[in-house]
Amino acid sequence: xKAQYIIQKEIxxxxxxxxxxxxxxxxxxxxxxxxxxxxTNNELSLLDQSQMLYMIMNFITVLGVxxxxxxxxxxxxxxxxxxxxxxxxxSPVTKIExxxxxxxxxxxxxxxxxxxxxxxxxxxxxGGQNLLRGILYLxxxxxxLSLTFSAFSxxxxxxxxxxxxSLIISFFIFLLAGSPVFLSAALRMxxxxxxxxxxxxxxxxxxxxxxxxxDSQGFSxxxxxxxIICGYTFLSLWFLRxxxxxxxx
Amino acid sequence: MKKLILVLSTFFxxxxxxxxxxxxxxxxxxxxxxxxxxxxxxxxxTYVGTITxxxxxxxxxxxxxxxxxxxxxxxxxxxxxEDWSANKAIKIDTIPPHGTYEGKWPxxxxxxxxxxxxxxxxxxxxxxxxxxxxxxxxIKRVIRLNPNNVLPVAIxxxxxIGGVFMFIAFKRKKG
Numbered sequence: 001x002k003a004q005y006i007i008q009k010e011i012x013x014x015x016x017x018x019x020x021x022x023x024x025x026x027x028x029x030x031x032x033x034x035x036x037x038x039x040t041n042n043e044l045s046l047l048d049q050s051q052m053l054y055m056i057m058n059f060i061t062v063l064g065v066x067x068x069x070x071x072x073x074x075x076x077x078x079x080x081x082x083x084x085x086x087x088x089x090x091s092p093v094t095k096i097e098x099x100x101x102x103x104x105x106x107x108x109x110x111x112x113x114x115x116x117x118x119x120x121x122x123x124x125x126x127g128g129q130n131l132l133r134g135i136l137y138l139x140x141x142x143x144x145l146s147l148t149f150s151a152f153s154x155x156x157x158x159x160x161x162x163x164x165x166s167l168i169i170s171f172f173i174f175l176l177a178g179s180p181v182f183l184s185a186a187l188r189m190x191x192x193x194x195x196x197x198x199x200x201x202x203x204x205x206x207x208x209x210x211x212x213x214x215d216s217q218g219f220s221x222x223x224x225x226x227x228i229i230c231g232y233t234f235l236s237l238w239f240l241r242x243x244x245x246x247x248x249x
Numbered sequence: 250m251k252k253l254i255l256v257l258s259t260f261f262x263x264x265x266x267x268x269x270x271x272x273x274x275x276x277x278x279x280x281x282x283x284x285x286x287x288x289x290x291x292x293x294x295t296y297v298g299t300i301t302x303x304x305x306x307x308x309x310x311x312x313x314x315x316x317x318x319x320x321x322x323x324x325x326x327x328x329x330x331e332d333w334s335a336n337k338a339i340k341i342d343t344i345p346p347h348g349t350y351e352g353k354w355p356x357x358x359x360x361x362x363x364x365x366x367x368x369x370x371x372x373x374x375x376x377x378x379x380x381x382x383x384x385x386x387x388i389k390r391v392i393r394l395n396p397n398n399v400l401p402v403a404i405x406x407x408x409x410i411g412g413v414f415m416f417i418a419f420k421r422k423k424g
Contacts, residue, residue, distance in 0.1 A: 016417060017417070017421065018414065018417055018418040018421060021410075021413065021414045021417050022414060024410050024414075025407065025410050025411050025414050028406050028407040028410045028411075029407045031406075032402070032403040032404070032406065032407050033403075035399060035402070035403060036399055036400075036403045039396045039399045040396065040399070116406070116410065119402045119406055120402065120406075123398070123399050123402050123403075
């Protein structure tokens with residue numbers, strides 16, 4: 001329940017502020033431009049509906065992960081730099097409850113992005129195959145990935161106590177995780193690409209979207225990849241718990 | 250004597266090589282169907298390639314692929330078929346003597362203009378690849394301004410979220 005109080009505080013301070021809410025305006029504008037071009041541009045509009053849906057899903061996932069990383073990096077290091085963590089520690093809330101509350105707020109942020117993206121997903125995927133299944137998988141895997149990367153970034157923030165350092169390291173990890181996007185299809189078929197695809201939670205998520213939306217494959221094909229993502233989620237939560245419990249000012 | 254043997258050997262070798270080349274080039278033929286198409290952007294068409302083995306022996310492990318070139322005036326360029334969702338190369342294990350193989354290349358027409366498509370067969374036993382005649386493809390442009398009713402969402406949602414943003418900003422300023 002104390003964690004719930006922290007979530008409410010974070011929502012008030014990070015989300016329901018003009019600066020915080022501006023992110024959602026930008027998210028919506030970017031998604032509008034993207035979906036309009038997907039549907040009207042000469043070449044893009046002739047892609048399969050499922051291909052368009054898959055590309056929009058990837059974009060939303062990247063956006064959610066990125067925002068989770070930025071919010072996570074600010075959590076402890078930002079409070080230390082602003083000199084507000086001491087006051088928070090004086091309140092009758094444990095460090096683990098503070099971490100859980102802040103992680104909860106990061107998840108609320110992801111769910112808002114997901115909710116904003118729903119109309120676009122319906123418009124782009126309308127008439128195509130696997131729309132509802134795609135949205136379900138995006139909801140679940142997006143939540144797991146946001147949880148993973150936000151928790152990792154928060155754990156890092158607690159350890160480095162420097163927002164700049166935790167942001168740089170988080171972005172580095174993000175680029176590494178997003179590297180499958182930059183690899184060509186041929187490179188991804190090499191042993192290096194295959195290993196990178198399997199051990200990388202981000203690649204596991206986009207390959208699952210591909211498998212579900214484009215190839216119409218069932219849940220049994222996704223179990224291995226989802227299990228790997230869940231593994232990373234538990235690992236990140238453990239990393240955050242350890243970092244938060246050892247945090248001293 | 251040695252010179253004579255050398256000259257004769259070279260002569261017969263030349264005849265043999267020439268004969269092999271001529272027979273290899275002649276024993277496989279390839280045709281493309283339809284020979285011309287007029288369609289709209291977004292349409293799906295299928296090219297059928299018929300590869301015929303005219304020889305008395307089977308041909309094994311041959312590769313066949315389709316090529317597409319833009320021949321619109323001022324836009325002449327070979328096309329990357331990955332964008333057109335066409336099949337990649339087809340490997341044919343064997344075609345029996347005097348037998349035929351029919352390969353299909355479905356294609357989604359993603360841009361307007363004039364194009365030519367042709368099918369090529371590559372047999373490692375032959376010196377030169379064999380190509381079909383060119384099939385002419387005319388694609389008409391199609392413009393869609395509000396497909397899937399995208400405009401209300403594309404304009405309405407940022408406006409709605411922008412409205413909430415203004416409300417929050419106003420409330421904070423007032424408070």
